[in-house]
Structures are given as C-alpha cells and as structure tokens.
Amino acid sequence: MKILLYNPDNGVTSNFMPHLWMFLLQALTPRGHEVLLIDGNTKPMSDPDLVRFALENDIRLVGIGAMTRMIAKAYRVADALRAAGVPVVMGGPHVTEVPDEALGRDGGPRHADAIALGEADETWPCIVEDAARGQLKEVYKPVDALGQERKPSLQEYPQIPWESLDIGQFNRIPNFLRRIMKHYGTEWETFHIIPIESGRGCPYGCEFCTVTGFFGDSIRFRSNQSIVDELLRLKSRAHETRGKIAVFFVDDNFAINVKRTKALLRAIIAAGAELSWVAQISANLLRDEELVDLIAESGGKWIFIGMESIDPANLASVNKSFNKPAEYAAVLERLARRKVYAITSFIFGLDNDSTGVAERTLSQIREWPPVLPVFGQLTPFPATPLYDRLKKEGRLTRPQHWLDFTPFHMAHTPLKMTIREVESEVEHAWKKSYSPTATRTALDAIRHEPVPYRISHLVSRMFFRGIYFPQKGAWAWVKLTARNGRAISSLIWESFTGWPNGTHGGGLLNFDVPRSGSTPTTAPETPVRRE
C-alpha cells in the first residue's frame, strides 16, 4: 500500500527544519508499504494539486499531523482528500487535545476517517495494517492490555535513515549563495537543521503548555548509544555531501535530568559525534557550570530558554515560579562565556502585565549578552490548565481560535490591558529587537568574536525576524538586506580582510565544531530499507 504523510504549511514562515513525526512514522511503518512525505512548508501545494497527487500515485492512506495553529488548514486538506475517496488519519497534539472535532462528534463537520491519540509510535503499525485491510477504526489510543494509557518506551527507538533520505528541500543555503560558497571551497553548499529527540516528557506543568498533558510527566529517554549513532550517521552525510548539518534536540527540556544529559554529552564527545546543536533548556537547569562546559564542548551553539516574563508575579500566575528573573543575566553570561548564546522567548498578556511591558523587557534584554528574543501573546491552547481557567473565568473571546487562526492575535481578555494593547506591545518588541540599529548594537557587543561567528549571528537575526514579519520571496530579502546594509557591508569587508585565511577565525562559522576528533569513529550503519 502507498501512504502519504502530509504536514500542512504554517502560513507564516517556510519552516527551517523537517518535522520529525513524519520521518519517525516512516521509519516505524511495517515492511511491504511505501511511504511518501510532503511538507507543505517547503513544497506548497493547493488542495486540488494534493488530491491529484494522491490519486495519480494511488495513495491508499493519507496521514496528516498538525499543531493547533495549522489545524484549520489540515481539516481543509483532509476534507478535499476524503471527498475524492482517499482515507485520512489525523494525529498530533491538536487532535489529541480536541478529538471530537476531527471526527465531527462535536456537531461540526467530520474531517478524518480515523484519529491517532497521543504518541503513535506503537499504534501506527496497527493503523497501517488496518488501512491496508480496509478496516480503519475511528480512534487509535496507546493503551496496554488492561486499557490503561501506555507511553512508549524510547529504548527501542527506530533508526531514521537520514543518510539516504532526500532532504534537499530543507537546504537553508539559497541557490545564488551555493555557487559562491562552492567557489570559495567551503563546505557550505548545503546546510540542514535536523530534528532529533533524545527524550520525551516534562513534569513542570506550566499552565499554558500542552507538553505535560501530552507526553505525561513520566520522562523517558533514548539510549545514549542510539543518539550517538544517529549523530555519527548525520556527520558522515555532511562530510560526504560537502555540507553542514546542525541538530535541533527537540526535547522540551533537554536537561530535565542533568545527570543523564551530562552523560549523553560526554558520550557524544567521546565518540567524536559532535555536531553543532540547538536545544531547549529551562533557565533553572543552566546553573550548573559543568553542564554548560559540556554543552559548549559537545557542539551546543544556541539554547532556547522559555523566560516568558521578567516579572515573578506573572511567572507565578502560570505556574512557572522555577524561573527566577534575577538570575537570567548570570545564566546568559555563563553561556556567552562559552560562545553559546540564547534564544529567549517571552509571553506578553500574562495576568500581571500592564502597558509598557515591551519596553521594560527590552531594557533588561539590553543589559544581557546579545540574544535572539522572540515574543508572543499568551495563547490558550486547548486542554491546557490555562484554557480551562480562562474558560471558567469567562475570558475566552474566541474559544475555538484555531478554526479562525491569525498569527499573533489574542483569544482571551487580559486582566490589566486590552487585547489591542497586548498585540501592539508584541509588535513593538519585535520591531525594536530586529531593527537595523538593534542588529548593529548586537554585533557590536560581540565585536571581539571571530568574523564568521558574527556572520552567523547576523544571519540568525535576519531569519528570526521572519517569525513575526512576513519575509517570503526574494524582494523581501532584498529590502531587508538593504535596510541592514551598514552591518552587512562592514562584515563583508572584514571577511575579505580576515577570513577564511586571515586572523579572525580560521574559517570556522558558528555552526562548525572544532575539528579535533571530528571524524566519525564508527562507520554509519546500513540504512533500513522498506519496500
């Protein structure tokens, strides 16, 4: 049977990396079936085109996964496919949180033949076999023999054959730059960011977050060896294709068990499996100097920190008092001393926020080593404690905001501000943080760092700006480049005088890791073939 896994585009950015669920389910598909993948972010297709593709390729099952913000698009696509007679199974966080909606059990239209609740690692093979027999059930739930919810162990994690997969659509180097890079003999003809999970689950239960509810507070890890092997295979691929690969550890809190994270990082270093990596770690876990040393040594470059607010009262209101704003600066400096920087995420519209929150936050940020800040408004995702509380308090203004999704628009009434005020605080924070002046100031703060390092920072800033300001198409990039002309031209000048052979960095970009021991020590394993 031919199966198509489809991820709808998010409508805002062209995503910077593949979605792991598609590759994971592909690797978990029983033998005898062929799985095709389409990510709408990199391969945009209209609904009729997708239906035509499914019919022409004799697709017998389409699996669609979506976060809440993409669900309306996912339903539309599912409706079109089902109207053409192609069975659809939907999975992922949203359908798990609002299962009746996809099945039309809430009085609305039905969008899916079947849904997979929660983690589908163990139910997916069963879904495939049922579909092949034409006997899809409506709901697939991971349960044990006694009907109790069962979380898959990650000890038997499948091997995702990254080395043989076609991931060309996710290359982050634009065509025109590829030629220049080739001309200069760099290994930057391709640059991919690959998602890897090392564990699942976070017990902290922040009020707005779906993770504790979805993955449970039982934390599970893959074996260090299986992660090291995956990194080695990626490293070989990068080497063979003269490209760069960085890894995004998609765990919600990569250092939730500090002892285990240290052991993993040591294993990575010992095997020479270092690749540049990004991960999400909460600020409280970054107090440990040895952990931060290992992060830097194993290739850690950017750490995503959910700071949320600089106001302890706000943090308490969303059950996140383990974040201590008074220690944010020390945490960021500890990272910066090792050339590791932070992506700091803030939420406006929390219950104790009042007008001026953007400027108050920005003035703190200005005191810190340069970070990549991201801002959003508090969003009540379904099935979170926040959603339930706001509903009880009668404050939800758009209880099904996902069916009418518009980026950066609130769905509830804040306490001390109006909706409009929160939205303009978010806009102000983005504008100020990514203005040409802010970019020059950030680059100036790291002027002592090697030029390539600063180029990486500049490029990252330009991409991050696109999370808020639509930046699709060549013209948008031309305008952005012109606006940041001063910063760009001074870096270009320095790179011609100091890089790649000069004194300013020896050709290393921020996404490189030191060469010592960087050749894979184990031959990559043979990819699993499924036919």
Ligand code: B12
């Ligand atoms: C990586 C990630 C991202 C990436 C996404 C890009 C990418 N290419 O992956 C980035 C960093 C860009 C991102 C951004 C955002 N993210 Co995010 N992100 C994650 C994260 C940390 C990991 C996702 C992952 O790969 N997990 C591992 C895989 C294996 O798990 P999975 O996707 O859930 O898949 C399993 C099951 O769900 C199921 N499944 C999934 N799909 C399907 C489909 C079928 C057919 C079937 C059968 C089964 C199935 O099977 C899989 C195996 O068990 C998750 C949290 C988490 N731990 O999952 C949050 C999460 C998905 N993100 C979330 C949010 C809210 C966002 C943002 C909206 C945040 C913001 N305020 O801006 C943005 C929006 C992004 C966008 N532009 O659309 C929420 C979503 C909640 C919801 N109900 O929608 C999550 C759950 C985190 C949270 N705090 O609650 N995110």
Ligand code: SF4
């Ligand atoms: S620490 Fe992060 S992943 Fe864990 S519950 Fe809080 S927001 Fe969610």
